[in-house]
Amino acid sequence: MMAGRGTSRTRLSRNAVLGAAVALADEQGVGGLSMRTLAEDLGVVPMALYKHVSSKEDLLDGMVDMIVAEIDPPLEGQAWKTTVRSRILSARTVLQRHRWARQVLETRTTRTPAVLAYTDSFIGMFLDRGFSVDLTHHVMHALGSRMWGFTQELFDAPGPAAGPSVAEDARVDTASGSAQPDAAQLAELARRFPNVLRIAMASAHDDGVVGRGCDDQYEFEFALDLLLDGIEGLHARGWTSART
Amino acid sequence: MMAGRGTSRTRLSRNAVLGAAVALADEQGVGGLSMRTLAEDLGVVPMALYKHVSSKEDLLDGMVDMIVAEIDPPLEGQAWKTTVRSRILSARTVLQRHRWARQVLETRTTRTPAVLAYTDSFIGMFLDRGFSVDLTHHVMHALGSRMWGFTQELFDAPGPAAGPSVAEDARVDTASGSAQPDAAQLAELARRFPNVLRIAMASAHDDGVVGRGCDDQYEFEFALDLLLDGIEGLHARGWTSART
DNA sequence: TTGACGGGTGTACAACGTACACCTAGGGTG
DNA sequence: CACCCTAGGTGTACGTTGTACACCCGTCAA
Numbered sequence: 001m002m003a004g005r006g007t008s009r010t011r012l013s014r015n016a017v018l019g020a021a022v023a024l025a026d027e028q029g030v031g032g033l034s035m036r037t038l039a040e041d042l043g044v045v046p047m048a049l050y051k052h053v054s055s056k057e058d059l060l061d062g063m064v065d066m067i068v069a070e071i072d073p074p075l076e077g078q079a080w081k082t083t084v085r086s087r088i089l090s091a092r093t094v095l096q097r098h099r100w101a102r103q104v105l106e107t108r109t110t111r112t113p114a115v116l117a118y119t120d121s122f123i124g125m126f127l128d129r130g131f132s133v134d135l136t137h138h139v140m141h142a143l144g145s146r147m148w149g150f151t152q153e154l155f156d157a158p159g160p161a162a163g164p165s166v167a168e169d170a171r172v173d174t175a176s177g178s179a180q181p182d183a184a185q186l187a188e189l190a191r192r193f194p195n196v197l198r199i200a201m202a203s204a205h206d207d208g209v210v211g212r213g214c215d216d217q218y219e220f221e222f223a224l225d226l227l228l229d230g231i232e233g234l235h236a237r238g239w240t241s242a243r244t
Numbered sequence: 245m246m247a248g249r250g251t252s253r254t255r256l257s258r259n260a261v262l263g264a265a266v267a268l269a270d271e272q273g274v275g276g277l278s279m280r281t282l283a284e285d286l287g288v289v290p291m292a293l294y295k296h297v298s299s300k301e302d303l304l305d306g307m308v309d310m311i312v313a314e315i316d317p318p319l320e321g322q323a324w325k326t327t328v329r330s331r332i333l334s335a336r337t338v339l340q341r342h343r344w345a346r347q348v349l350e351t352r353t354t355r356t357p358a359v360l361a362y363t364d365s366f367i368g369m370f371l372d373r374g375f376s377v378d379l380t381h382h383v384m385h386a387l388g389s390r391m392w393g394f395t396q397e398l399f400d401a402p403g404p405a406a407g408p409s410v411a412e413d414a415r416v417d418t419a420s421g422s423a424q425p426d427a428a429q430l431a432e433l434a435r436r437f438p439n440v441l442r443i444a445m446a447s448a449h450d451d452g453v454v455g456r457g458c459d460d461q462y463e464f465e466f467a468l469d470l471l472l473d474g475i476e477g478l479h480a481r482g483w484t485s486a487r488t
Numbered sequence: 489t490t491g492a493c494g495g496g497t498g499t500a501c502a503a504c505g506t507a508c509a510c511c512t513a514g515g516g517t518g
Numbered sequence: 519c520a521c522c523c524t525a526g527g528t529g530t531a532c533g534t535t536g537t538a539c540a541c542c543c544g545t546c547a548a
Contacts, residue, residue, distance in 0.1 A: 011495080035536065047537075048496050056536065081472055089465075106350045134484050139475055218485070221333075226474035227467070228325055231383055240378050241462070255526075279505060291506075292527050300505065 012044065014052045018062040022098065025063065030100040035059075060104055065114035067101055070094045074121060080129040087125065088143070123195035138222050256288065258296045262306040266342065269307065274344040279303075304348055309358035311345055314338045318365060324373040331369065332387070367439035386467035 010016075020042050025033045035056060039046040053059045072090040075083045095101050111119075126136040233239075254260075264286050269277045279300060283290040297303045316334040319327045339345050355363075370380040477483075 034534080036534080045497050047498080047539095050537070051495050081476060085472060103350050106347050131479060132484065135475075135479060138485060143471065222485075223471070226471055226478075227386055228329060230470035230474050231379075231386070232325060235375060235379060240376065241382060241466075278503080280503080289528055291508095291529080294506070295526050 012042065012048065012052055014062065017042070017049055017052045018059070018066050021059055022063050022066050025100045026098055030103055033100075057110075061108065061110055061112050064101070064104060064108060065112050067094055067098050068114050068118050070097070071118065074125050080125060080131070083125050083129075084143075087122070120195045127195055141223060143223075256286065256292065256296055258306065261286070261293055261296045262303070262310050265303055266307050266310050269344040270342055274347055277344075301354075305352065305354055305356050308345070308348060308352060309356050311338055311342050312358050312362050314341070315362065318369050324369060324375070327369050327373075328387075331366070364439045371439055382466050386470055 017038070021033060021038055024038055024041055028037070035046045035049055038059075039049055042049075049059075053062065071094050072087065074087050078086075123136060123140060126139060127133070131139070261282070265277060265282055268282055268285055272281070279290045279293055282303075283293055286293075293303075297306065315338050316331065318331050322330075367380060367384060370383060371377070375383070
């Protein structure tokens with residue numbers, strides 16, 4: 001008796017759990033997503049989830065991975081501007097579809113492989129079209145808040161994510177300091193995320209291609225001035241959005 | 245016995261509570277801020293806080309108000325660009341000083357009077373320098389993510405915040421729909437936040453000064469294209485940040 | 489047949505936000 | 519002076535959260 005509940009007792013899986021979590025967050029918001037509500041949603045006891053997800057943090061990381069996968073791949077054979085533009089707009093529609101995502105992303109500290117892969121591909125759209133590493137670096141910072149809020153902490157401590165699934169016990173942990181990634185990890189990193197590495201290397205030593213290393217303040221002002229200069233131009237020529 | 249704890253038992257106040265909360269969040273992060281830890285910090289029992297703060301939500305709103313007050317007022321008698329630029333940079337240093345703020349702002353739904361006042365003054369920097377309502381509208385959207393993340397939900401449902409202190413039971417509440425602000429509230433609103441109102445009115449009926457009403461998608465693309473055009477220019481002329 | 493093991497269960501605990509009843513010090517009024 | 523009213527701090531208690539730990543069962547390899 002009490003065998004299942006209507007539907008046949010199909011086994012759970014990490015994907016099933018993540019999928020249900022995303023669906024639940026979509027309709028209830030992130031506030032309505034607890035291990036208990038999610039478990040009930042799956043017709044299972046709360047602790048069952050921990051066989052597929054190591055913690056709620058891990059669950060949220062997995063959910064982010066899922067929606068990152070929804071972002072369209074970059075267009076092929078188009079001008080950089082077209083490609084970047086459509087990619088960003090695709091990311092935006094994904095974030096619109098999952099309105100909890102912005103809030104969740106804001107709290108995430110671990111970069112999972114899926115997120116790194118997206119970032120890497122994103123950087124590639126510039127580098128592959130002949131952008132300099134220097135300019136690409138600044139452009140990524142400028143676009144960050146549009147892509148979504150990954151800002152300064154992108155390039156320091158790239159260690160955490162190397163495994164084929166989710167990093168095991170990886171956590172960035174305030175002031176650990178001793179987490180030096182070993183050579184094997186670095187090599188794996190270089191193979192899978194070459195563009196990230198190029199950018200990271202360039203900003204590591206300030207004698208490199210990038211003028212003054214990675215200065216948050218500078219990055220911020222770079223993006224800001226870009227906006228302001230554009231605005232100034234519109235204002236000067238009496239721009240208006242109306243067809244008039 | 246147990247009268248106070250070293251220091252004389254000074255009475256609490258809303259400001260004292262908020263100040264302690266900000267200080268605690270500054271050093272512990274928002275995760276380390278609970279009603280219990282905050283109470284202990286103040287040498288008081290948790291429930292005592294509720295005499296000065298109606299809920300934790302209210303506490304967070306108050307904390308936001310506190311740091312908004314730290315942002316410098318706009319410069320007088322300067323070009324709009326100088327004024328806006330320095331104001332945004334001031335806001336940025338405040339957010340750097342209180343690193344929990346970004347995360348908290350992302351979850352806030354109620355706009356308190358202090359926040360509205362800041363926004364209003366911000367809009368004024370453009371309007372007072374001769375910017376059109378139309379352009380100012382779009383510019384505010386474009387700068388939003390830089391100022392901080394108030395985005396589309398700025399202009400719909402302006403009701404909540406009218407009282408001299410914090411709005412009493414105001415909450416935006418999903419799909420309430422029946423919360424029509426009465427005339428008195430509107431008048432008060434118009435008196436204290438005239439610029440907000442002008443922008444809001446303009447986007448309310450699409451025959452107004454703003455071309456197509458307030459279309460989120462359009463706003464997003466507006467800001468995006470501003471950035472992209474600027475980037476394109478830099479790329480074309482081989483821009484680099486190095487002194488070389 | 490057996491034994492290991494992947495995966496669902498049950499109980500339990502600490503920490504959270506906060507409702508509710510209570511007590512108490514201090515000050516305005518008779 | 520006696521009064522009591524009230525602003526503000528206290529104590530207890532409840533429901534909800536994440537999750538540790540022990541358990542148990544169904545499936546498959548040997």
